[in-house]
Amino acid sequence: MTFNTALDSIKTYEAGLPIELVVREYGIKENEVVKLASNENPLGASKNAINAIIQAAQNAHLYPDDSMYALKEGLAKHFNIPNNTLIIGAGSDQIIEFCIHAKANHTSKILMAKTTFAMYEIYAKAVGAEIIRTPSHTHNLQEFLECYKIHKPAVIFLCIPNNPLGECLGSKEVFDFLKHIDSNCLVIIDGAYQEYAKAKDSNKALDPKALIDTFSNVIYTGTFSKAYGLGGMRIGYGIANVEIIQALSKLRPPFNITTPSLAAAIAALKDEEHIQKSMQNNLEQMPLFEDFAKQNSFNFTPSYTNFITYYFETPLDSKEISEHLFKKGMIVRNLTSYGLNAIRITIGTPKQNEKFFTLFNTYLKKK
Amino acid sequence: MTFNTALDSIKTYEAGLPIELVVREYGIKENEVVKLASNENPLGASKNAINAIIQAAQNAHLYPDDSMYALKEGLAKHFNIPNNTLIIGAGSDQIIEFCIHAKANHTSKILMAKTTFAMYEIYAKAVGAEIIRTPSHTHNLQEFLECYKIHKPAVIFLCIPNNPLGECLGSKEVFDFLKHIDSNCLVIIDGAYQEYAKAKDSNKALDPKALIDTFSNVIYTGTFSKAYGLGGMRIGYGIANVEIIQALSKLRPPFNITTPSLAAAIAALKDEEHIQKSMQNNLEQMPLFEDFAKQNSFNFTPSYTNFITYYFETPLDSKEISEHLFKKGMIVRNLTSYGLNAIRITIGTPKQNEKFFTLFNTYLKKK
Numbered sequence: 227m228t229f230n231t232a233l234d235s236i237k238t239y240e241a242g243l244p245i246e247l248v249v250r251e252y253g254i255k256e257n258e259v260v261k262l263a264s265n266e267n268p269l270g271a272s273k274n275a276i277n278a279i280i281q282a283a284q285n286a287h288l289y290p291d292d293s294m295y296a297l298k299e300g301l302a303k304h305f306n307i308p309n310n311t312l313i314i315g316a317g318s319d320q321i322i323e324f325c326i327h328a329k330a331n332h333t334s335k336i337l338m339a340k341t342t343f344a345m346y347e348i349y350a351k352a353v354g355a356e357i358i359r360t361p362s363h364t365h366n367l368q369e370f371l372e373c374y375k376i377h378k379p380a381v382i383f384l385c386i387p388n389n390p391l392g393e394c395l396g397s398k399e400v401f402d403f404l405k406h407i408d409s410n411c412l413v414i415i416d417g418a419y420q421e422y423a424k425a426k427d428s429n430k431a432l433d434p435k436a437l438i439d440t441f442s443n444v445i446y447t448g449t450f451s452k453a454y455g456l457g458g459m460r461i462g463y464g465i466a467n468v469e470i471i472q473a474l475s476k477l478r479p480p481f482n483i484t485t486p487s488l489a490a491a492i493a494a495l496k497d498e499e500h501i502q503k504s505m506q507n508n509l510e511q512m513p514l515f516e517d518f519a520k521q522n523s524f525n526f527t528p529s530y531t532n533f534i535t536y537y538f539e540t541p542l543d544s545k546e547i548s549e550h551l552f553k554k555g556m557i558v559r560n561l562t563s564y565g566l567n568a569i570r571i572t573i574g575t576p577k578q579n580e581k582f583f584t585l586f587n588t589y590l591k592k593k
Numbered sequence: 594m595t596f597n598t599a600l601d602s603i604k605t606y607e608a609g610l611p612i613e614l615v616v617r618e619y620g621i622k623e624n625e626v627v628k629l630a631s632n633e634n635p636l637g638a639s640k641n642a643i644n645a646i647i648q649a650a651q652n653a654h655l656y657p658d659d660s661m662y663a664l665k666e667g668l669a670k671h672f673n674i675p676n677n678t679l680i681i682g683a684g685s686d687q688i689i690e691f692c693i694h695a696k697a698n699h700t701s702k703i704l705m706a707k708t709t710f711a712m713y714e715i716y717a718k719a720v721g722a723e724i725i726r727t728p729s730h731t732h733n734l735q736e737f738l739e740c741y742k743i744h745k746p747a748v749i750f751l752c753i754p755n756n757p758l759g760e761c762l763g764s765k766e767v768f769d770f771l772k773h774i775d776s777n778c779l780v781i782i783d784g785a786y787q788e789y790a791k792a793k794d795s796n797k798a799l800d801p802k803a804l805i806d807t808f809s810n811v812i813y814t815g816t817f818s819k820a821y822g823l824g825g826m827r828i829g830y831g832i833a834n835v836e837i838i839q840a841l842s843k844l845r846p847p848f849n850i851t852t853p854s855l856a857a858a859i860a861a862l863k864d865e866e867h868i869q870k871s872m873q874n875n876l877e878q879m880p881l882f883e884d885f886a887k888q889n890s891f892n893f894t895p896s897y898t899n900f901i902t903y904y905f906e907t908p909l910d911s912k913e914i915s916e917h918l919f920k921k922g923m924i925v926r927n928l929t930s931y932g933l934n935a936i937r938i939t940i941g942t943p944k945q946n947e948k949f950f951t952l953f954n955t956y957l958k959k960k
Contacts, residue, residue: 229840264655264656275653276653280647282825286825287824458652458655476600479684486826
């Protein structure tokens with residue numbers, strides 16, 4: 227059977243390895259496996275959100291309220307924006323997918339940083355669009371502007387802060403950049419890790435309301451998967467002007483959020499204390515990872531997220547390191563598929579991090 | 594901002610109205626609202642599935658096992674097929690979306706019955722494909738064959754049994770039909786209500802294994818949303834030959850199922866007793882709806898699903914009827930958007946059905 231030619235160039239996304247796999251393959255007990263691979267909140271979800279899921283379990287047979295009224299109300303209040311500037315997705319990934327399908331096709335170009343979230347490319351390739359990347363791995367807005375002028379892309383991706391490298395553009399430079407972009411070019415600002423950036427440095431905080439009040443062509447995407455500790459529930463959102471939201475809404479399948487997910491997100495949004503605790507853990511633990519890198523002479527980019535990326539030089543090899551750790555029940559993310567000799571480690575609890583340092587130290591001493 | 598022209602023709606899917614809306618708009622207590630609008634299992638989910646969700650709530654922060662190993666193992670055993678002939682979706686809707694995106698584009702034609710599941714058209718329009726419909730509302734394979742020969746569609750949809758009308762093609766006639774279809778035409782057999790059809794008449798039961806063993810170009814889609822009582826959890830699956838599964842897998846976003854959904858589906862699949870109870874309730878209650886229709890001289894198609902569709906003649910109007918019932922806390926599905934003066938009612942519990950008959954009788958007496 228023949229398929230659309232766009233499929234030929236798509237490589238399936240390489241997801242972080244699940245705990246189940248270590249259990250299955252190496253017989254390590256489930257509660258002894260530490261996963262620092264997918265930037266999940268190591269403190270888990272808010273207790274209120276967990277309770278909301280437990281309550282909602284009784285309604286597992288019922289489709290969710292497809293208007294997502296209560297969640298939109300909560301987000302509108304949180305960001306001080308009108309309800310109709312919001313769209314809800316199964317993770318912010320799905321909002322990105324809607325954007326690509328609404329705006330791009332096989333005649334379009336899509337601009338992104340050299341090393342950024344892999345799903346941008348996968349969604350772009352699914353519609354046959356051409357991908358343009360800046361020369362530098364990390365985000366450099368001067369390069370973005372030069373590429374923009376040459377290629378006139380239909381869509382630009384800015385990942386702020388950037389996954390998987392951790393660097394973060396500042397709010398002021400982003401606003402300055404956006405002034406140079408034509409109003410028919412859709413700029414997607416992926417704010418999946420914004421809560422972490424904001425907690426570290428207020429100059430990095432992007433205000434979605436200010437963004438969409440100033441620019442008609444910008445969509446800000448956020449997620450409950452990271453700071454809110456609901457990675458397993460698949461809830462994200464997009465914030466943009468009504469014209470964009472209406473177009474994307476045509477592509478949103480009904481009931482794209484599960485009934486418990488909707489309840490969990492509504493509850494999580496109200497638990498500001500849990501967010502504070504999560505930020506505190508991250509801010510306290512991140513310097514230990516920086517110190518570890520310095521002690522071992524690994525390069526790293528100062529991170530505004532809940533992960534850090536270590537770059538290696540031969541003879542150290544990220545694939546070998548991540549496989550070694552994996553067999554010991556420690557899952558980190560090898561970045562070979564991004565063309566880097568690097569690993570990305572999620573900042574865990576003090577206990578999880580201690581285990582990581584111990585296992586990695588043992589490995590390094592044997593080398 | 595301009596968008597892809599395909600969006601111009603898309604109307605947003607009109608989902609069944611949620612209980613929350615009746616509560617918000619008419620102040621009726623949540624536990625007094627009866628929803629017979631979205632073909633959810635009125636007995637709810639299996640207790641085992643509910644317990645699995647409650648357990649999984651503790652892991653809400655963790656992404657699911659993206660290989661979906663355990664669920665695929667369960668489905669493979671259930672259908673006596675290899676693991677690699679399976680793909681999991683956020684409802685079978687998502688499998689349908691993958692199929693359209695893999696196989697169709699703005700140059701393609703897609704063939705379906707005149708009145709069938711609305712999402713086929715929405716997904717088809719999203720890629721700009723041309724929609725061809727058979728002359729008859731219900732499925733007629735002779736008409737399908739004639740349309741096929743004239744239009745040479747890239748994709749054919751067979752909804753067996755058909756939503757929203759309830760009729761059901763037989764297994765033998767489907768196999769006979771498929772012999773006439775070229776192996777490069779993807780035939781999607783939507784089996785969302787197959788469990789109900791099989792329970793009523795074994796001649797209607799389609800065996801996915803026999804289908805894919807015989808035809809390389811057929812995909813069978815199934816769901817946990819109906820008989821399995823997990824409509825709010827969004828889990829469906831596709832069964833096809835490896836070549837098709839591999840192509841669709843390129844379009845599957847990572848983590849397209851929530852962590853509790855995965856656990857719930859695995860548990861639900863093991864609770865055969867709950868399915869039996871659900872089928873028994875449906876088989877016992879359906880004749881009451883047929884009797885009610887006869888008493889009131891409504892036309893209806895004998896249904897092989899968990900819903901029944903009543904057709905009205907003026908002065909009875911489906912919009913007015915469904916709005917009247919809605920205000921009384923009884924939600925049914927008005928089919929005006931399908932171009933029919935008809936309502937679709939889910940077969941509920943005896944108590945729910947009794948309430949429907951009482952409310953509708955009161956309305957009819959006043960007319």
